[in-house]
Amino acid sequence: MNDLLQTIEPVTLMGPGPSCVDASVLAALSKPTLGHLDPYFIKIMDTIKQQLKTLLHTRNELTLPISGTGSAGMECCFVNLIEKNDPVLILINGVFGRRMQDVATRLGAKVDTLEFDWGTPVIVDVVQKELSKKSYKLVAVVHAETSTGVLNPVPGIGALLKDKDTLFLVDAVTSLGGMEILMDDWGIDVFYSGTQKCLSCPPGLSPVSFSPAAVAALQARKTKVPNWYLDLSLIMNYWEGATRAYHHTAPVNMLYGLYQALGLILDEGESHVFERHMAAHLQLVRELDLLGLRMQVDASCRLPMLNAVCIPEGVDDAEIRTRLLSEYKIEIGGGLGPLAGKIWRIGLMGHTARPENVDKLIQALAAVLPDRTGN
Amino acid sequence: MNDLLQTIEPVTLMGPGPSCVDASVLAALSKPTLGHLDPYFIKIMDTIKQQLKTLLHTRNELTLPISGTGSAGMECCFVNLIEKNDPVLILINGVFGRRMQDVATRLGAKVDTLEFDWGTPVIVDVVQKELSKKSYKLVAVVHAETSTGVLNPVPGIGALLKDKDTLFLVDAVTSLGGMEILMDDWGIDVFYSGTQKCLSCPPGLSPVSFSPAAVAALQARKTKVPNWYLDLSLIMNYWEGATRAYHHTAPVNMLYGLYQALGLILDEGESHVFERHMAAHLQLVRELDLLGLRMQVDASCRLPMLNAVCIPEGVDDAEIRTRLLSEYKIEIGGGLGPLAGKIWRIGLMGHTARPENVDKLIQALAAVLPDRTGN
Structure with a gap:
């Protein structure tokens, strides 16, 4: 098989799609x-x-x-x-x-x-x-x-x-x-x-x-x-x-x-699948909050599968995404159009919407985000 | 895995595409x-x-x-x-x-x-x-x-x-x-x-x-x-x-x-690939001729990878193709438009263009075609 295919390393796909594939x-x-x-x-x-x-x-x-x-x-x-x-x-x-x-x-x-x-x-x-x-x-x-x-x-x-x-x-x-x-x-x-x-x-x-x-x-x-x-x-x-x-x-x-x-x-059942998406979303919002990260969209109309997260002031959008991908093999998305540089888009879509993926991302974010408490 | 996927049987694809995949x-x-x-x-x-x-x-x-x-x-x-x-x-x-x-x-x-x-x-x-x-x-x-x-x-x-x-x-x-x-x-x-x-x-x-x-x-x-x-x-x-x-x-x-x-x-090399197509084509024409089957297109402008073969009079187009597929796991194509019912289209494309595939098809055709010698 061609070289580049032999050495593909799996990435946890937490951007706006594609999502993780079973x-x-x-x-x-x-x-x-x-x-x-x-x-x-x-x-x-x-x-x-x-x-x-x-x-x-x-x-x-x-x-x-x-x-x-x-x-x-x-x-x-x-x-x-x-x-x-x-x-x-x-x-x-x-x-x-x-x-x-x-x-x-x-x-x-x-x-x-x-x-x-x-x-x-x-x-x-x-x-x-x-x-x-x-x-x-x-x-x-x-x-x-x-x-x-x-x-x-x-x-x-x-x-x-x-x-x-x-x-x-x-x-x-x-x-x-x-x-x-x-x-x-x-x-x-x-x-x-x-x-x-x-x-x-x-x-x-x-x-x-x-x-x-x-x-x-x-x-x-x-x-x-x-x-x-x-x-x-x-x-x-x-x-x-x-x-x-x-x-x-x-x-x-x-x-x-x-x-x-x-x-x-x-086979999993629609309602179970949808609950899994919602649970992963609520877990993500909760844990992002503990990291001091704010959601862009009001809770009344937030999507469970696509989470727009405000990039904290002073944080380099591209650098964080690059480090997540290269060091932690996690992909998240940047903003589009007027929201470029202002939000990250964290996908919890389909197979990705699982607690272990949320945990993995939160741990990685905690490691790569600059310490903003001043400590 | 879903039932239908578990029981797919490989077919030798000798129609107008898709062709066999490595x-x-x-x-x-x-x-x-x-x-x-x-x-x-x-x-x-x-x-x-x-x-x-x-x-x-x-x-x-x-x-x-x-x-x-x-x-x-x-x-x-x-x-x-x-x-x-x-x-x-x-x-x-x-x-x-x-x-x-x-x-x-x-x-x-x-x-x-x-x-x-x-x-x-x-x-x-x-x-x-x-x-x-x-x-x-x-x-x-x-x-x-x-x-x-x-x-x-x-x-x-x-x-x-x-x-x-x-x-x-x-x-x-x-x-x-x-x-x-x-x-x-x-x-x-x-x-x-x-x-x-x-x-x-x-x-x-x-x-x-x-x-x-x-x-x-x-x-x-x-x-x-x-x-x-x-x-x-x-x-x-x-x-x-x-x-x-x-x-x-x-x-x-x-x-x-x-x-x-x-x-x-x-990797195989273009010229080798093209020669392989031509060799398979010439083999097919030769062996079809031995079965008494005629090509539709003049030798001066025949494609090596798509062979239009005249369906002999009295032979049931659909029946032969169905039997090739169900009994021999070989797919060939029928004619399109004004050539429907008049020709078969036998593909020797890419990975399909190999002598063993030609042999397999010829043997199957010999078995399913009615004996037209009267013996």
């Missing part, structure tokens, strides 16, 4: 490659669809993993639904809301935005007021803003849209597998996620799900989807039905990994 | 996941760029694997270079030429096509005549038509374009790693491939390369690339330079596999 998921990746039309492989595909539907609490037939990372899922959801000049409202309080604005704008949508302070959640009443002024084809929000650690009130926004002819699009890249998502009950029409966060599978796939209303919107398009690779009307012919029509060659081994990762979550 | 590549996939900004991982990324440049015989700085399958590479090349109404000429003699037409048309290009009979190559003189009538921003052709097994005359077409202000785009999904490609010498400006053919890596990544002229065209765009996920002007900031700017989370473990697969080819 040994059984890594082993799944190296199972023998099958053909993408092999009936045995199609059984695995069918099981993955079922696993995703279970985890999303949805009856949506169009539920499948896109052959690209989470951002491909974002691209896929918008490109399948947006036609030129479609009115779209995007709720923004972080990098990923802004990314949705960029994606939708490039596709020719008429994009309105509601901006909220980074580090605070979307305010439902403000959204309601905006919705009373204008009708939209689609309203989009990020469930768990990975850039700030804020949980947005998806059920509340969904409730506003329930009787409207507006599609509700939710980015659940960071939340899926780490907290409850009730796709149908919350009125979510369009959903995407990623594998490398709380699903604890390596990056490379993006689960998406479209409600019957979203599928109807896709079918009612006047123009072809301007992206052949991500055209769900073609992709669904490969993932559904008796005859599987070749579209592109599915990433077979990555799908083995996703199948195994989803199986681990469902 | 054990060391499968093992590479299961190495510990690192962060996508980890300096150690960036060393692997840098090595992959260098490996690809070596294999493509190019000095192009913008040479990297896209985070999607081969069709994502096709999408990427067109979406980065095409703006509305750009004149494009696509040379078509199979499914993948037609796919390029679809992709470019969806992006708003003014697409002209030159069609050649499926199973025969593009004729350079016909292209020359067409080019004398009109000037194009881009001319596109498939090097190795996976749907028919035909080799197209890429160097000849490149020579026609050498002094023109026209970009030359080549689909090398099936050829890369199985036959020589001299990207710079042949005047190729835009290149994409896939991992699951002659690179013998599982599907999921698409190497692309842009010449300085193609990069200049990208930089001279009047509009933003209408695809955030595949915007190379953003992606190159992650793959190049001293500071690596986060774009999307790279498919880390898939890239381990590609790194290992490229290493195997370069």
Whole structure:
């Protein structure tokens, strides 16, 4: 094996993703490659669809993993639904809301935005007021803003849209597998996620799900989807039905990994998995507090799986992260955009969300942080 | 591990891809996941760029694997270079030429096509005549038509374009790693491939390369690339330079596999690898002939890695393929489009291109084909 692979040292992945991957998921990746039309492989595909539907609490037939990372899922959801000049409202309080604005704008949508302070959640009443002024084809929000650690009130926004002819699009890249998502009950029409966060599978796939209303919107398009690779009307012919029509060659081994990762979550039990995330989060907050470190986000809307921690004054962001990685083999993330240099992003996602990892990080932080008591 | 993974039986992959994967590549996939900004991982990324440049015989700085399958590479090349109404000429003699037409048309290009009979190559003189009538921003052709097994005359077409202000785009999904490609010498400006053919890596990544002229065209765009996920002007900031700017989370473990697969080819030596493909191909043709099976494509333009074999009259296409898979654990491919039911596509790609695999297939075919001698 090539040199660099032989000497990879495992890292405890406590950043904004990828997260730690269970040994059984890594082993799944190296199972023998099958053909993408092999009936045995199609059984695995069918099981993955079922696993995703279970985890999303949805009856949506169009539920499948896109052959690209989470951002491909974002691209896929918008490109399948947006036609030129479609009115779209995007709720923004972080990098990923802004990314949705960029994606939708490039596709020719008429994009309105509601901006909220980074580090605070979307305010439902403000959204309601905006919705009373204008009708939209689609309203989009990020469930768990990975850039700030804020949980947005998806059920509340969904409730506003329930009787409207507006599609509700939710980015659940960071939340899926780490907290409850009730796709149908919350009125979510369009959903995407990623594998490398709380699903604890390596990056490379993006689960998406479209409600019957979203599928109807896709079918009612006047123009072809301007992206052949991500055209769900073609992709669904490969993932559904008796005859599987070749579209592109599915990433077979990555799908083995996703199948195994989803199986681990469902075997452990959703509620147990979510409690494990919350317990690790509360432990982290408690122990950071003892180190004198403050959380960036108010407790009312903190994500369990992505913890934004204020970098104390006088502490060198990059130096601490470099030392954690090189001396302790722990990765944490830096801030993005306006929060660069101001916060660390500590991920407790999926397999990472365990007390021993919190302990390890706290001990390492205690060792590398300058003694700020003056002693 | 989940049931279906435990009982996967290895299949000898002799279809149009995926191909057989070396054990060391499968093992590479299961190495510990690192962060996508980890300096150690960036060393692997840098090595992959260098490996690809070596294999493509190019000095192009913008040479990297896209985070999607081969069709994502096709999408990427067109979406980065095409703006509305750009004149494009696509040379078509199979499914993948037609796919390029679809992709470019969806992006708003003014697409002209030159069609050649499926199973025969593009004729350079016909292209020359067409080019004398009109000037194009881009001319596109498939090097190795996976749907028919035909080799197209890429160097000849490149020579026609050498002094023109026209970009030359080549689909090398099936050829890369199985036959020589001299990207710079042949005047190729835009290149994409896939991992699951002659690179013998599982599907999921698409190497692309842009010449300085193609990069200049990208930089001279009047509009933003209408695809955030595949915007190379953003992606190159992650793959190049001293500071690596986060774009999307790279498919880390898939890239381990590609790194290992490229290493195997370069260690074996390009010329040895290409000779191995040709020897396996000639052996297959010889032994198929002894079974009374005829090749679809003339010997002058046959691909070594994708062999289109005429299905004898009276033989049930699907039944034979099903029996090969279920009884002999060998996968071969059926025909696509107008060739469905008329040909089998036998892949000798990458790791598959070995005499023992040819022997295995021939023995199996001899057993499952009806005795047509009347004895």
